[in-house]
Amino acid sequence: MDGSDIAEEVRPARESIAWSPGRETVHADSESPPEVLLEPLFWGLFSVGGFITAFLFPVTLFLLFFAGPFGLWPTDPGAYDAFVARWQEPLVRLFFFVLIGGSLFHGTHRLKFMLVDAGLKGRGVEAFLDLGLNGIAIFGSLGALYYALRGWLF
Amino acid sequence: MARHEYPWKRRPGWWLRNPRYLAFQLREAGGVVCALYGLLLLNLLMQLREGESAYVAFLTMLRTPPVLYLNGVLFGLVLWHAISWFMLIGKAQPVQLTRKPLPWKAVFGINVVLWLGVSGAVVYLTFGWI
């Protein structure tokens, strides 16, 4: 009996690593798919951004947007005079640069995964999302750097 | 005999099936809202550069009732994002410091204390206390 006759009948729709007459097994040392280049770096930025937003956003947003209107703070830190006074400090400029950069890299990464999960799959679409969303993060961060340095270093 | 498998298809609305999936989606939404606030803050700095009237106009717009309440909802998502972040980072323990992995609740507690300290530092250093 020739093995290939049986193989015709029992060959399943897809490969399986279980033994069966006429079929080859898959070995554990099979070739690995290619490694990615940029994904770990964007994940690293996403991670750092997550720490930044988790630690710094609650109090900052509260003081800028909610403390004044709801009278929950003795002064209004978001008001023009108060903010301009603080804006002279290099530390404050650095703070907002880090905050904007971190939140952008964090949020765009999450958005990309939400969109891919919702169905925007495929190499072309995902490459476009990668470019677009990381582009927003990069340009936003550069913009924040510009406004942080403007009026201080130049 | 050929197989006639019935393929799996994930249904939309899968995240409404249990409270943990819903909490996850809200956390993800909170993360995206963080980016939104990032762009908002960037715009705030741009308006600051433009001058007092531009800055005041933008800030007033953010604080008028319909926008203010939307702002509140978005802020709620940001808070949930921060809380869930503290709950989750205890899970990644790449370097073994203790004999058994630290329980996530302990790491959560440590992070909340750190957050209080950092918030105090922000109030003092960034906003000049009061």
Add this chain to the structure above:
Amino acid sequence: MAEQDVVFRVTRYRPVPGGRPTFQDYGLPFRNDMVVLDGLNYIKDHLDPTLTFRWSCRMGICGSCGANINGQPSLTCETFIRDVSRGVVTVEPLSNFPILKDLVVDFDDFLNKLASVKPYIVRKDWGDWTKEYTQYPEDLEAYRQQSLCINCMLCYAACPVVGTSPEFIGPAASALALRYIRDSRDEGADARLARLNTKNGVWECTFVGECSVVCPKDVDPAAAIQTLKVLATMRHLRRLLMPASR
């Protein structure tokens, strides 16, 4: 222990061209100490011998009996009917896998994924084959939690990413990779992290965390994956910044 009826609503699927899964209801007597697997076996023994499902040890160690019970991936041998019944218990095959017949799913992809992380001790040089590799209790503790995996696939059924991306390496395979990476006798961390640093490796995980919730052995694959993300990033940076050290 009073006998009451409980209804099992079980998925039936005949693997014929154009076949679709349907539900079939079975009424069976129930005692307080029955698990869902007892119910399925009662059905097969007394009501309908054509019902097909996997099971073996009936004590939560072989990993064969995974199913969606009332929508939740669980082991049928460890789920008491009294805990899940409100008159009707819905038993479906595990989510995220193609159905072969009734409650039996095709998990060939899962086996391929497990094999792809080199789930064995890797050493550059085995040296003298009679040598004993000493391992102290604290060395064992480093990987013990991940070694408890029984390959029941409940984590794959719980993971929404597996649901839309069948190539995703998934929780159990990642936990297995970490188990070997953390084994003091092993030297194959680089090869495994290379496998995980791929498009369908750990980066597809969005840390939903449901895998760890459903795991019957507390392997905590979610934690394993986050740890692997950090390790993979560190390795990636090392390779980028210090190419000589490859």
